[in-house]
Amino acid sequence: MAPQAVYIHIPFCTNKCHYCDFTAYVVKGQPVDDYLSALEREMERTVEQHPPGEIRSVFIGGGTPTVLSPRQMERLCLAIRRYFPRWATDMEFTVEANPGTTEPEKLAAMREGGVNRISFGAQTFRDDLLRRIGRIHTAQDVFRSVEQARHAGFDNLSLDLIFGLPDQTLADMEETLKTALSLRPDHISAYSLKVEEGTLFHTLYQRGELPLPPEEEEVKMYQLTRRMLGEVGLRQYEISNFAHPGKESRHNLTYWRHEEFYGLGAGAHGYVGGVRHANVRGIREYIEKTRQGFPTEEVHHVSRAEAMENFMIFGLRVLSGVEASEFARRFGLPLDRVFGSVLDALQQKGLLVIDGERVRLTEQGLLFGNEVFAAFLGEAENTSED
Incomplete structure (x- = not known):
């Protein structure tokens, strides 16, 4: 069966966060329109080789997809519709967004393009801690962006939070959760901080200059998150994810159920026809490779045994488990x-x-x-x- 999910990577950001190891580059001076043309070439070749069926979810991630201008966002949504034309009537179409980057004109372009879900990277509501982890938005930006999104007609909003941040306390996390819940999100993802190689945080950690909370404190933050979100009806359905009934992330469930999906863009990963692939990460390399063929860097044929193991490993992340x-x-x-x-x-x-x-x-x-x-x-x- 043809994949029913599409992931598209927009590798541009206003700045690089101190903990981020994703394929992401500061947008200033980048050939954004050339990149969108390259994405369209990859879409065209991909659907020629693997024709799509009915699409149940589209997820535009990054980076920060909302650094695109309204015109660029409109162009991207039109391209998705052109190459993946069969949409389920209840399709979930998510765009990741940084608070402060979703002005009304851009939100209108997203709505017109079919986007019906926004995932805001709030992370924390302490402004000093936001600065410390390299974020350039403030807590007030989160409030404003959520209000604008609801005014634009979005009724499925998610917030990303991080716990275990430098010098973060259990009381800090409780306050963050209270503030997040005051915004009435439909979904919350709460992740513990991971110190990844190649990040500024990794350098600081190796120098002994990253004062992380003790592991026991981090466990308490996780347990507090589970309790507080559960008390207001945000049901935990995956290790790090909570939602009101019917608002679970359909796209992420595709991964956890070990189902196939298209992966497009620089640094994107996909899984189609029993084959996993990873695209090249460099912007200009990606653009050039799409002029000749596929921008693939790595290909891995998933064996039957590996597929069985993945079915269990991914599936057990979901609290309902595997059948x-x-x-x-x-x-x-x-x-x-x-x-x-x-x-x-x-x-x-x-x-x-x-x-x-x-x-x-x-x-x-x-x-x-x-x-x-x-x-x-x-x-x-x-x-x-x-």
Whole structure:
């Protein structure tokens, strides 16, 4: 079946955040219109090789997609419609946005282009902490942007938050959550800070100049987040994601269910026809490669055994877990035949529970998810044939 999800990467930002290791470049002086032309060339070649079916989700990520001008945003949305013309009647179309970059004219262009969901990168509501992590928006910018988006007709808004920031306390996180909830978001993603190589934070960490909260404090922040969001009806449906019923991120569920998706743009990853690919990261290299063919840098053919492992690793991130019947439908083998010993071991540790034919994380498993996921690596090789 043709992929039903499209990811498009806009690698431009007003500035580079201190923790960011994504493919992102300061937009000043960049050939943005040439990049959009290159995206259209990649779209055209992609749908020629892998014709799309009915699209259920589009996600424009970055970078900061909302650094595009209203005219550029309109052009991008028209191109998406041109190359992926069959949209489900309830399609989810998300654009990531930085607070302060969504003026009314741009919001109108997004609405006209079919966008119906915005994900704002709020991160925290302490202005001094925002500056410390390299953000250039303020808490007031978040309030203003959310108000403008609702006035423009958007009724599906998400906020991204980060906990475990330098010198952040449990009281800080509680205040951030209270402020976030005052904006009545439909969805919240709450991630713990990861110090990635190649970032300013990584350099500071190696020098001993990044005063991160103790791990126990970070765990308390996560537990506080789960409790406070749950109390107002934002149901936790994935390790880091919370939503009102019906507002779960359909696009991210595509990844967690190990379903295929188109990935377009510099540094984008895609998964089509059992093959994962990664595009080149450089802007000018990407533009030039699309003039000759596909801008692919890496290709990986996913074996049947690896697909089984990924099904479990990604699927268990979702709190409802995975179904044994769905595993058998996809792979033609009973789940316990492939992973029986792993499931038994994780159950004995109290990290997994099997409820009928559904396998899911326990409360303890939520805190030690990486241990659960690592247990499946390499385990399918002995029971499947490629």
